[in-house]
Amino acid sequence: MAHDYDVIVVGSGAAGLAAALGASDTGASVLVVEADKQVGGSSRLSGGHFYAAGTSVQKAAGIDGDDADAMFEHYMTLNQWLVEPSVVRRYCDLSAPTFEWLKNLGVEFLPEKVYRSGVGSVARGHPPEGGGERVIEVLHGQLGQRSVDFVLNSRVSGLVTDDDDAICGIRIGDDVATCGAVIMATGGFGANKELLRRYYPEAAKADNWTWYIGTPMAQGDGLTLGEEVGADLAGFNRGLLLVTPGFGRDLEVLLPGWLVMVNAQGRRFANETAPYTVLGGLIQKEGGQAFAIFDEAARRDAKPSPISQANWVHEPLAARAEEGRIARADTLAELAGKIGADPEVLEGTLARYNADCERGVDSVFFKDPASGMRALTTPPFYATELRPAIVCWTGTGLRIDADTRVLRKNEQPVPGLFAAGETVGSLHGDRYIGGGGSYGPCIVFGKLAGEQAADYVRHLG
Ligand SMILES: Cc1cc2nc3c(=O)[nH]c(=O)nc-3n(C[C@H](O)[C@H](O)[C@H](O)COP(=O)(O)OP(=O)(O)OC[C@H]3O[C@@H](n4cnc5c(N)ncnc54)[C@H](O)[C@@H]3O)c2cc1C
Structure with missing residues (x-):
């Protein structure tokens, strides 16, 4: 069936922009819809540190021998295996290649700034020059060189499904845009008191002391929109306080x-x-x-x-x-x-x-x-x-598999729905892995979601 776009990305933070690039670079037509008047979300305000193992910047800093296996073992042990191993494994495997991709796009990382950003013994925190704002600038600039469309000031209010319950579009008020797949990249819910009470009671417990350092648009729309089409959630009571x-x-x-x-x-x-x-x-x-x-x-x-x-x-x-x-x-x-x-x-x-x-x-x-x-x-x-x-970021979100497909309670994917970034709940345990442990996965799973969604659309009948 003809649709307006192959892939629609909801949200234009680090995850959304990486997703748009990932999809666009495989030849898909892409629309990015952003609720705010500018792109970037919390990612623009962030330090933008990238937690990764086995990077060229680590090697230049004299850190040899770090790799995905070591990162996986540390990640799982720190979280007492209370995280989804397949999703964590994918992050560890893709952290270095995706980091190099981001670096090659024009984000600068200096070897002398690589640091031990968590409680591990290996330095895996990579702060970008210019912080999260620079990452957004680079990703956005790259998208400008491709024929990716943007709609700002437009808060997606619903997902459209076809007769087979596959996602085939988005709704903004009364307007509909159709597509082969949607990537949910709406960020977290730190700015939504009601969702904090429901999904992150540890944060809500601090009453009126609680405040969120990111964008006011972090309303948890990805969770709400996903649940409306049968998505399961993962990672209750998780985040960084x-x-x-x-x-x-x-x-x-x-x-x-x-x-x-x-x-x-x-x-x-x-x-x-x-x-x-x-x-x-x-x-x-x-x-x-x-x-x-x-x-x-x-x-x-x-x-x-x-x-x-x-x-x-x-x-x-x-x-x-x-x-x-x-x-x-x-x-x-x-x-x-x-x-x-x-x-x-x-x-x-x-x-x-x-x-x-x-x-x-x-x-x-x-x-x-x-x-x-x-x-x-x-x-x-x-x-x-x-x-x-x-509240720095929230960790409850859509449950995904290692290919970023959003899952239902019965383990089946919601056809045509992918997710990446803070709106995903499958990655974080009780303990934050360290600085870069949220932004890193945003880029890794954003790019992957773009590629996976584009591939899914190519195989639609
Ligand atoms: C100040 C600060 C410092 C941080 N420092 C670090 C760090 O150094 N390292 C690290 O790992 N993590 C850090 N974090 C956390 C990390 O930056 C975030 O988890 C990450 O940037 C989230 O990216 P995202 O793309 O998932 O969401 P966002 O960047 O928040 O983007 C989501 C976008 O979706 C839009 N949106 C929401 N709902 C809708 C809707 N219905 N329709 C359309 N658009 C919608 C929002 O407006 C927003 O632009 C920090 C966070 C903050 C706030």
Whole structure:
């Protein structure tokens, strides 16, 4: 049957643009539909780091011998095998070739910037020069050289199916555009409070502390539109939550080493300088709430630093204490009373910590003494609540197979429906693999979805 386009891509973030290129480069006619007035979505705002193994940039950085097998083993182990192995495997296998593809398109990655972006021992985080914005610029520019059509300011409101329940078009209000296949690349649902409550209750639990750092268009439309045509979802309660003291909307993802983090009882439970990829999860295990403890001397000495320009700085901290946002007391026992902790536990925790500081070693959690670790002995003492509440990305989404086909509950694909990027739920476990672990799969599965959708259309009767 004749259709307007072979492939329609819904959403123009990294996943959507990579999908459009993937499809277009196999000869398919492509339309990209974007709800916003510009292309790019959250991908434009993002650091755009790409988590990949076995790249030429790693080799140039002297990292030899890394490969898809090692990445797969680390990914699966870190997530206790609670992710879809076939989808993870495809990501690992395609991470390096797709990375090289992106690099050859014109995105620059410097060997000296490759870093250990997660909790693994191998450096797999590849930050692009110019961040996510540059990636979008390059992909968009490439599409400009091909005959790919774009419609902006147009929020897709429904999918059209034929008599065999195959996807054959999209709806925007009363308008319909027909196609052989649709690729859903609408991003996550971080900006949709209702969907956060439904699919990511850990994020919603932080109440009005919760805020999302990406595009307001991250409304989870891919999930809603997919479910309307029978798609299954995967990855409940997954995503990345960053820790905040809730003072304001400042994106500061690490805690300074000079404070002590305790749970509701008043006991330390982690290295305060743990990577942002694990810090939020550790606090979740303590009930979603922790407290940062410090003393007057630490507060006074808290200068703006690369870790914090806003939250953990002397004067703002004093102002917050004056406002009552930070508890203040002359003794640790009194401070414990103010935050509902056990005075004996808090005093014991600080006594042990202070003794460790004197010896220059964190004997329990191995915090690096050079991180600013110091004994807390000068009253008044302070305590302020911490919550994992900044939503970076969401991990619940459409369930796909390793060929990016969207699956129904009965394991059969929804014919003609493909998905890539944050709208997919099959890839993320309880623990974020590391910086680049969301953007990388967006590019990998975006390109793959484009190729797969175009191939599907070529084989339609
Ligand atoms: C500030 C920030 C920093 C980040 N840093 C990193 C990082 O360094 N590394 C990493 O791995 N991850 C990072 N992330 C996460 C990562 O950037 C995102 O997960 C990824 O960019 C999502 O890409 P996407 O293409 O799936 O979605 P998006 O880029 O959000 O694109 C989706 C697009 O779909 C459009 N859309 C939505 N609904 C519809 C509809 N119904 N009809 C038409 N269009 C629609 C949206 O307007 C949007 O343009 C970061 C995120 C943010 C916000």
